Amino acid sequence: MASGLVFAYREIKKETSEKSTAKPRSAAEREAALKKWEATPDGIQYKKWETSPEGKKVLAGAAKLRKSIRDSIPMEAVVTSLALPPGSRLGFEVMVRINGDDYILSFGLQQSTEFQPLHSLKVNDKLLIRSRFVSYAPKYSYPIVAGDYVERDSKILYKRAPRKGGC
Structure with a gap:
């Protein structure tokens, strides 16, 4: 009886795994979905x-950081504000200036105690940051930099923990 259950379980698992693996879409399918x-x-609206001046400014700011992010090069940043414009909902974040442009430095939801050292940040603090991602959205007037590593005065304030079970 036990071997029958194991065999049935293997068949169910085989069926679901075959159904759940979808083929990647072709370039033509992706282009059609985008259109x-x-x-x-x-x-x-996007x-x-x-094409608006504000959108072009945000996209240009994001493009300036892509090489540093791709190569994981530390970037010098200065904290310009501890609060974001009203209506922002990105979790724990601060405004920073990198190479003369303003960015939102976002860390994620504020539920975790790992952000506690970041609460000591003050305006005009000089930081060394690394990120793996920069994004933007029409809702925000600034590009959004994901904070993965933050250092102040040669002391690590925050370092994102690697994902569990991922690559």
Whole structure:
């Protein structure tokens, strides 16, 4: 009886794994999906923002950091504000200036105690940061830099823990 259950479980597992593996979409399928999304109200609004002066400024600021992020080069930053503009909901974050441009330095949801050392930050603190990602959204007037590593006065204030079970 036990061997029958194991055999049945293997068959169920085999069926679900075959169903759950989807083939990657072709370039033509991705392009068609993008065109379809661009025709939606959200897509139209995003395209308008992307071509607006504010959108161009945000995209240019994000592009300036891509090489440093790709090569994991530490970036010098100065804290300009401990609060974000009203309506921001990114978790724990501060405003920083990197190479003359303003950015939102975001760490994630504020539920964790690992952010406790970051609460000691003050305006005009000089930081050394590393990030793995820069993003943007029409809702925000600044590019959003994901904070993975923050150092002040040669002391590590924050270092993102590696993901468990991932690559």
